[in-house]
Each structure stands twice: as C-alpha cells, then as structure tokens.
Amino acid sequence: MKKLLFTSLLTISMLSACTTNEDEKVNEQDQTQQNDTQEEQQSNENEHATTESNGEDTVSSVTQAEALKTIKEQLGTELAVVMPNNLPLTKGNFLTATTNGTDTQAEILFLESKEYIPVNDVKLKNASAATPIAKLTVKLFDSVDEAxxxxxxxxxxxxxxxxxxxxxxxxxxxxxxxxxxxxxxxxxxxxxxxxxxxxxxxxxxxxxxxxxxxxxxxxxxxxxxxxxxxxxxxxxxxxxxxxxxxxxxxxxxxxxxxxxxxxxxxxxx
Known part of the structure; x- marks a missing residue:
C-alpha cells in the first residue's frame, strides 16, 4: 500500500514538473515573439524616420504624383489631355488644383498649399488656402486649321x-x-x-x-x-x-x- 502511494505521488510530481516546463517553454516563446514584434515595429519606425530625415521631399513628391492622377480623373471631360510630369513646388508644399471640364474644353488651376488639400476641395474657394502655380486650358476646335x-x-x-x-x-x-x-x-x-x-x-x-x-x-x-x-x-x-x-x-x-x-x-x- 505504501509502495502504491509512493508511486502515485511520484507520478503526480513528474506530471507537474512536465507541465511547468511546458508552460515555461510557451512563456519563453510568447516573450520571444513579442520581442521580435517590438523590434520589427521599432525597425519600421526608424526606417520611416530615416526616410523623412534623409529625403524631405519624399512625402510631397509622392503626394504630387497622386494629385496629378486625381486631377486628370476629375477633369470632367473626354478630351485626351496631356498632363505635366510634375510642377515646381515650394519645398514642403503640396500640389492641389481646381478643375472644370466640358466636351470641348478642360481647365486646370494648379495650386500649392502648406497643408494637404484634396483636389477640388471646398477649402480652395478661399484664396488664402493655396497659392496659384499655373493655369492650363485645353480647348478642342472644329478643325486643325481653326486650331x-x-x-x-x-x-x-x-x-x-x-x-x-x-x-x-x-x-x-x-x-x-x-x-x-x-x-x-x-x-x-x-x-x-x-x-x-x-x-x-x-x-x-x-x-x-x-x-x-x-x-x-x-x-x-x-x-x-x-x-x-x-x-x-x-x-x-x-x-x-x-x-x-x-x-x-x-x-x-x-x-x-x-x-x-x-x-x-x-x-x-
């Protein structure tokens, strides 16, 4: 009877020890994954910060490319209008515009602003919100000779x-x-x-x-x-x-x- 009791206690002790070891391993894995995630996030933040510090025009240039695409999409005309690749902006400023289009004419007023303003945003009705860069008008005539x-x-x-x-x-x-x-x-x-x-x-x-x-x-x-x-x-x-x-x-x-x-x-x- 004593031998059976001792064997049972030994089995329980061994099972408990195994469970403890398994828990410790799981905790170690969780902690390792958490550390890896934190390191990855920190690395991404550092990379983003480096990009901003080493290339101050990166954000504005990307926004300019997107703005030019949006401007063409919002022209409201089927005319095959050729757009500029880019426009000269004051460092740190953003490109925006107002557009107006018909079947025979497209008009774009290119503007730059210190803060990002979407194309054709109502804020652009305020003359102080953005500074004009150039106006582009494209008009369709009845014939090549007329043009x-x-x-x-x-x-x-x-x-x-x-x-x-x-x-x-x-x-x-x-x-x-x-x-x-x-x-x-x-x-x-x-x-x-x-x-x-x-x-x-x-x-x-x-x-x-x-x-x-x-x-x-x-x-x-x-x-x-x-x-x-x-x-x-x-x-x-x-x-x-x-x-x-x-x-x-x-x-x-x-x-x-x-x-x-x-x-x-x-x-x-």
Missing amino acids: SKQIAYEDYSKNGGQQVALGYNINGYQDAGAGSLWTGWNEGRWAIATHTRTDNPDAGVDLAKQAVEYLESHTLPIPHENGMVHLDVYESGNLIVWQDGKLVYTLDSIKDPMKALAIASVFNQ
Missing part, C-alpha cells in the same frame, strides 16, 4: 528688326513700339519672344539669353504644327500656347517667366 489660327506664330528672321546674338548660334530680332520692346527668335516649330519696356532694353535681351540657355538642356512639347512663347520681364504677361491637332494648349497665370518655361518642358508630349 492653328489660335497660334500667333511668327518667323522672326523674316520680320526684320535689329539683330542680337542670344548665344548657342541663335539670333534674336528686336521690334519696338508703343513703349514696348520685343526680342523674338525661333527654335524648331516654336516662336519665342521676350517683352520689356523701351526704357529697360537690356532686361529683354538678358531674359532671352536665359531662355535660350535653358532650352539647350530642356525640351518644350512638340507642337503640331506650331507653338508660341511670350515671356515678360515684369512678370505680367507670360503665355505659352501650342497646338496638338484640333487641341490647343494654353499655359498662363505664371508670374516667373523661367518657371513658365520649366512647367511647359515637363509635359508628356
């Missing part, structure tokens, strides 16, 4: 005027009248001109030289058939217009003339 009439294309070499060297073997031709002085030249299918006042003639030539140098390394959209650029020294009349078959693209409402060229040069033509 071509909207382009004030000129062959400046045939118009006469005082010749001036603009660099890179390009000559400009100056024409003055009513207090204004234009310096015009041609590059490919584009007619380009800068405007200044007659009492500040050097400014027009300087701007023309900057534009010529810029276009040595940047390409404007290929027009079908022609395009025109007007760059204003006084930042009041910058205008870029080009034809794509029956469609006419117009870029305006851009203060900085060189920024106007920069925006035109990033279209997917």
Whole structure:
C-alpha cells in the first residue's frame, strides 16, 4: 500500500514538473515573439524616420504624383489631355488644383498649399488656402486649321528688326513700339519672344539669353504644327500656347517667366 502511494505521488510530481516546463517553454516563446514584434515595429519606425530625415521631399513628391492622377480623373471631360510630369513646388508644399471640364474644353488651376488639400476641395474657394502655380486650358476646335489660327506664330528672321546674338548660334530680332520692346527668335516649330519696356532694353535681351540657355538642356512639347512663347520681364504677361491637332494648349497665370518655361518642358508630349 505504501509502495502504491509512493508511486502515485511520484507520478503526480513528474506530471507537474512536465507541465511547468511546458508552460515555461510557451512563456519563453510568447516573450520571444513579442520581442521580435517590438523590434520589427521599432525597425519600421526608424526606417520611416530615416526616410523623412534623409529625403524631405519624399512625402510631397509622392503626394504630387497622386494629385496629378486625381486631377486628370476629375477633369470632367473626354478630351485626351496631356498632363505635366510634375510642377515646381515650394519645398514642403503640396500640389492641389481646381478643375472644370466640358466636351470641348478642360481647365486646370494648379495650386500649392502648406497643408494637404484634396483636389477640388471646398477649402480652395478661399484664396488664402493655396497659392496659384499655373493655369492650363485645353480647348478642342472644329478643325486643325481653326486650331492653328489660335497660334500667333511668327518667323522672326523674316520680320526684320535689329539683330542680337542670344548665344548657342541663335539670333534674336528686336521690334519696338508703343513703349514696348520685343526680342523674338525661333527654335524648331516654336516662336519665342521676350517683352520689356523701351526704357529697360537690356532686361529683354538678358531674359532671352536665359531662355535660350535653358532650352539647350530642356525640351518644350512638340507642337503640331506650331507653338508660341511670350515671356515678360515684369512678370505680367507670360503665355505659352501650342497646338496638338484640333487641341490647343494654353499655359498662363505664371508670374516667373523661367518657371513658365520649366512647367511647359515637363509635359508628356
């Protein structure tokens, strides 16, 4: 009887010890998994922080790509509108826009804001919420000939005027009248001109030289058939217009003339 009781107690003790060991193993596994999860979360947080600190434009650039996609989706038109790849934003700002479209016309007012604002958000009705970057209008005409009439294309070499060297073997031709002085030249299918006042003639030539140098390394959209650029020294009349078959693209409402060229040069033509 004593032997049987001793055997029972020994069995119970061994079972208890096994159970304790199993519990300890489970607890150790749970603790290991918990530690691994915490380390993974911390690693992800550190990686995210590193991305933000090493590339401050990452968030805004991703948002810009998404904004451009949304802008095209919300145009409200079936026109095959070509969009720019990107727009020059103030560092840390976000791209947004208001859009308006019909069967024959699409209009986009590109804006930048310090805080993220969705495209066509009601907040954009407040002029202080975002700053205009540029306005793009794309209009469909009844025919290619009708569209071509909207382009004030000129062959400046045939118009006469005082010749001036603009660099890179390009000559400009100056024409003055009513207090204004234009310096015009041609590059490919584009007619380009800068405007200044007659009492500040050097400014027009300087701007023309900057534009010529810029276009040595940047390409404007290929027009079908022609395009025109007007760059204003006084930042009041910058205008870029080009034809794509029956469609006419117009870029305006851009203060900085060189920024106007920069925006035109990033279209997917």
